[in-house]
Amino acid sequence: MAHITLKDVSKTYSGSAHSAVSGVDIAIQDGEFIVLVGPSGCGKSTLLRMVAGLEAISGGQVHIGDRLVNDLDPAERDIAMVFQNYALYPHMTVRDNMAYGLKNRGASRQELAQRVQEAATLLELGPYLDRKPRALSGGQRQRVAMGRAIVRQPAAFLFDEPLSNLDAKLRVTMRMEIRKLQKRLGTTALYVTHDQLEAMTLADRLVVLNGGQIEQIGAPLEVYRTPASTFVASFIGAPAMSLLDAHVESGRLVLAGHQVARVHAGDGPLTLGLRAEDLRIAPQGLPMDVEFIEELGAQRVVYGLVDGQRLAVVETGAKSISQRVHIAIDPQRLHLFDTVSGRRRDIVVEQQIPSHAHL
Amino acid sequence: MKPFDHLVLILGVIFLCLPVVMALMSSTHAAIDIHTNGLSLLPGGDAMATYGKVLTHRGGFTGDVTGLLMLRNSLILGLGFAIGKIVLSMMAAYALVYFRFRFATALFWMIFTTLLLPLEVRIMPSYQVMAQLHLLNTYSGLIIPLLASATGTFFFRQFFRSVPDELLEAARIDGAGPVKFFIDILIPLSKTMMSAIFIIMFIYGWNQYLWPLLMTTDESFYTLMRGIKSILQVWIGSQIPDYNEAFALAVLAMIPPVAVVVVFQRMFIKGLTESDK
Ligand SMILES: Nc1ncnc2c1ncn2[C@@H]1O[C@H](COP(=O)(O)OP(=O)(O)OP(=O)(O)O)[C@@H](O)[C@H]1O
Ligand SMILES: [Mg+2]
Numbered sequence: 001m002a003h004i005t006l007k008d009v010s011k012t013y014s015g016s017a018h019s020a021v022s023g024v025d026i027a028i029q030d031g032e033f034i035v036l037v038g039p040s041g042c043g044k045s046t047l048l049r050m051v052a053g054l055e056a057i058s059g060g061q062v063h064i065g066d067r068l069v070n071d072l073d074p075a076e077r078d079i080a081m082v083f084q085n086y087a088l089y090p091h092m093t094v095r096d097n098m099a100y101g102l103k104n105r106g107a108s109r110q111e112l113a114q115r116v117q118e119a120a121t122l123l124e125l126g127p128y129l130d131r132k133p134r135a136l137s138g139g140q141r142q143r144v145a146m147g148r149a150i151v152r153q154p155a156a157f158l159f160d161e162p163l164s165n166l167d168a169k170l171r172v173t174m175r176m177e178i179r180k181l182q183k184r185l186g187t188t189a190l191y192v193t194h195d196q197l198e199a200m201t202l203a204d205r206l207v208v209l210n211g212g213q214i215e216q217i218g219a220p221l222e223v224y225r226t227p228a229s230t231f232v233a234s235f236i237g238a239p240a241m242s243l244l245d246a247h248v249e250s251g252r253l254v255l256a257g258h259q260v261a262r263v264h265a266g267d268g269p270l271t272l273g274l275r276a277e278d279l280r281i282a283p284q285g286l287p288m289d290v291e292f293i294e295e296l297g298a299q300r301v302v303y304g305l306v307d308g309q310r311l312a313v314v315e316t317g318a319k320s321i322s323q324r325v326h327i328a329i330d331p332q333r334l335h336l337f338d339t340v341s342g343r344r345r346d347i348v349v350e351q352q353i354p355s356h357a358h359l
Numbered sequence: 360m361k362p363f364d365h366l367v368l369i370l371g372v373i374f375l376c377l378p379v380v381m382a383l384m385s386s387t388h389a390a391i392d393i394h395t396n397g398l399s400l401l402p403g404g405d406a407m408a409t410y411g412k413v414l415t416h417r418g419g420f421t422g423d424v425t426g427l428l429m430l431r432n433s434l435i436l437g438l439g440f441a442i443g444k445i446v447l448s449m450m451a452a453y454a455l456v457y458f459r460f461r462f463a464t465a466l467f468w469m470i471f472t473t474l475l476l477p478l479e480v481r482i483m484p485s486y487q488v489m490a491q492l493h494l495l496n497t498y499s500g501l502i503i504p505l506l507a508s509a510t511g512t513f514f515f516r517q518f519f520r521s522v523p524d525e526l527l528e529a530a531r532i533d534g535a536g537p538v539k540f541f542i543d544i545l546i547p548l549s550k551t552m553m554s555a556i557f558i559i560m561f562i563y564g565w566n567q568y569l570w571p572l573l574m575t576t577d578e579s580f581y582t583l584m585r586g587i588k589s590i591l592q593v594w595i596g597s598q599i600p601d602y603n604e605a606f607a608l609a610v611l612a613m614i615p616p617v618a619v620v621v622v623f624q625r626m627f628i629k630g631l632t633e634s635d636k
Contacts, residue, residue, distance in 0.1 A: 054528050075534035087525035091547040100543070101533035148533075 002065035002155035002188060004028040009060035011046050020046045021212040031186045037199035038209035044192040045160055051190060052158050053077050064155055080149035081158040086141045088133040095129040098147045119147045139170045159191040175201060196236050208232050230342040233273045233335060239301050244309045246272040256307030258286050261331035262350040273335030276301060276312040282328035290323055386606035393602040413607045424578050433565055433582045439502040440564025441557045448511030453541055456519040474509040486573055496577040511556050518552045554623040561619050583612040
């Protein structure tokens with residue numbers, strides 16, 4: 001159990017011109033569940049592997065607990081890792097797989113047996129202790145990999161996409177199990193995924209990475225409600241937030257010739273972000289040409305074009321939808337971003353204006 | 360089509376088995392019998408006498424060489440080759456695959472190109488080195504110069520490269536150093552590969568003829584291969600060669616390699632079906 005501190009951590013692979021990770025600062029509290037999320041190739045695994053000690057750190061410092069671990073071997077860092085392909089030792093039984101790390105640390109036979117038994121009970125692996133990994137299902141192997149991590153009682157768990165080899169249903173179950181287990185053990189966890197839903201449901205705090213740099217750190221809801229950039233806005237949440245080109249004209253936010261809200265900002269272009277569930281189909285408002293409809297059962301997502309720009313609206317009713325609909329926008333629920341940098345602009349939006357008046 | 364398929368297969372089996380059966384059967388006849396009636400497909404009555412004589416009769420110039428001694432020498436050679444080559448080539452492959460050092464690839468290709476050179480090419484210099492080291496007429500001298508194995512190194516290298524990196528990483532996190540990882544993880548995983556190479560190398564060692572002929576002048580180092588040859592050499596004289604004994608020795612010479620193949624192929628197949636990659 002320990003806090004983990006990353007200070008200005010960077011990584012440049014030898015033979016590569018640009019850095020895979022740069023300037024990463026994260027302060028992880030003791031017992032916290034941190035999820036690193038981002039698109040493929042954004043450097044999540046690289047960052048995790050630097051914490052694990054499997055990849056040399058090019059710059060910056062990593063502390064686990066109060067120890068600077070930059071130059072320590074993985075075994076000395078007091079961490080345990082769960083790999084995407086589980087990386088179980090194929091020739092060892094489940095019991096030996098779980099015991100191997102402890103055995104190498106010179107634990108007594110009695111302590112070994114006891115800890116393995118505890119972990120096996122916790123993970124309901126009792127009946128499989130004498131099987132080889134090949135005789136287990138994917139989900140069971142996943143649990144053995146977890147078992148191997150918790151037997152050691154490390155300072156931190158590191159997970160690299162541990163659920164991505166499982167089918168969708170099992171993934172949801174395992175997700176909950178991991179979360180419960182981590183809370184119960186109170187061990188600090190660093191978890192890598194590219195699945196934003198997994199990230200949202202697991203994390204105490206999310207770290208959104210883009211191109212090797214941190215875009216935003218925050219609690220899932222905070223990141224969801226106030227994305228720090230257009231990148232985060234479009235990455236977190238499904239369907240993705242619609243981003244549209246708008247501009248400010250003498251205190252009025254204008255989209256496709258319609259006044260959307262009154263804002264306290266100078267004239268000029270802005271990017272307007274709208275979450276599908278914040279929008280409603282209304283008798284009047286922003287006109288949208290419906291392109292296609294995604295039926296999800298409980299709700300449907302209506303995709304359409306507003307003045308040539310893609311917009312998604314969540315609709316719960318069952319009534320049929322005409323080709324041309326009108327969209328009502330709640331001025332309290334819109335996100336404004338700088339058009340050039342993509343960063344969030346904290347612009348004061350005024351309360352309800354009389355109507356979506358035509359200009 | 361079915362009967363025809365079977366016919367072809369049966370002919371193939373006969374073609375392959377007949378010489379072996381013939382050798383086995385002929386070895387149970389008396390030499391004079393073979394000389395007058397030719398090879399035989401039916402058992403004769405001299406089996407016990409012939410095999411007993413072959414195994415225990417003291418022959419050679421010194422009168423010390425028995426079939427058993429030759430059998431033992433051949434076994435030492437076969438086992439020494441197989442085990443030595445596996446140990447050496449596994450360690451070489453381990454270094455090449457898992458340790459980053461300069462010119463590793465160049466070194467590997469240097470080893471690999473020696474595959475192209477047969478033993479006969481370097482047999483004279485090897486002999487000279489062994490002579491200078493005073494290792495003629497020793498088991499070490501017989502075995503050590505042939506231990507470096509490009510084939511074995513190549514196979515183990517390819518195998519190690521197919522082992523997922525995550526396994527090494529998991530082991531590192533579990534606190535296994537280079538030696539532990541090799542012993543605890545790689546060696547058990549290589550069982551299949553090891554048994555395959557054991558089969559090949561045992562037979563390679565067992566069948567060595569030219570090298571022992573050159574390296575040993577002391578008769579107590581005679582191998583079965585040389586024994587068979589020396590029985591047939593009598594041909595030059597006026598005697599009838601001891602065909603039956605030559606056949607009996609040949610049969611004896613066949614048994615250990617066949618046993619090795621049978622035992623290790625079972626392990627080999629078991630390993631193939633067990634590995635889950
Ligand atoms: N061993 C390596 N040598 C050179 N470049 C590498 C190496 N490993 C990763 N990279 C590069 O570093 C960047 C980050 O890779 P990383 O594996 O951390 O991505 P990731 O976020 O884990 O992606 P994914 O979700 O696909 O696993 C990528 O551009 C990748 O090409
Ligand atoms: Mg990755």
